[in-house]
Amino acid sequence: DQQVKQNSPSLSVQEGRISILNCDYTNSMFDYFLWYKKYPAEGPTFLISISSIKDKNEDGRFTVFLNKSAKHLSLHIVPSQPGDSAVYFCAANSYSGSARQLTFGSGTQLTVLP
């Protein structure tokens, strides 16, 4: 049972345009959400996060939106740059007792075309 879903395995966008990556979740106990970027043969790099009590968080070209009623979050990258080409993972945080657990989506490969 996939609790965090990224339904688009890939996305291509022209340089300078907006990239929108989507993520859906099923567990209403998730209280914190993160986006990671991953280049081939490297570890995932933290990009941006959002608490479940907020609906938007912005950091430079990156904005994450959270719609709790729809159990949906999205990452907007504006403007997109060729260096943004990578796999983007959505992750959601939950607690079981005192144990913190991060559940990842399957990732979306973003390709920014020059």
Added chain:
Amino acid sequence: DSGVTQTPKHLITATGQRVTLRCSPRSGDLSVYWYQQSLDQGLQFLIQYYNGEERAKGNILERFSAQQFPDLHSELNLSSLELGDSALYFCASSPGGRGNTIYFGEGSWLTVV
């Protein structure tokens, strides 16, 4: 550089063998996590330790085990290796509190032949 160090970076071994992957967390981080990424797969959570104690278990096979030592470094032991165990194994660490981001190492590539 995330501050999380993993060794070895690459490892090739035969089926049936046993290997140990090592992780040094970021300075001050008490929590260590292990994840597996197989070809075309997402990141699968294996296990988490906090200050030496196991805190959570994910999809970790019985042939795999892990521990976190008093100096907070962690080791993931993989035994009776099968071809399907070939994957990228990531270690990550965090301070351990609520809302903390976890930071990943660069991974250990394991190839079982």
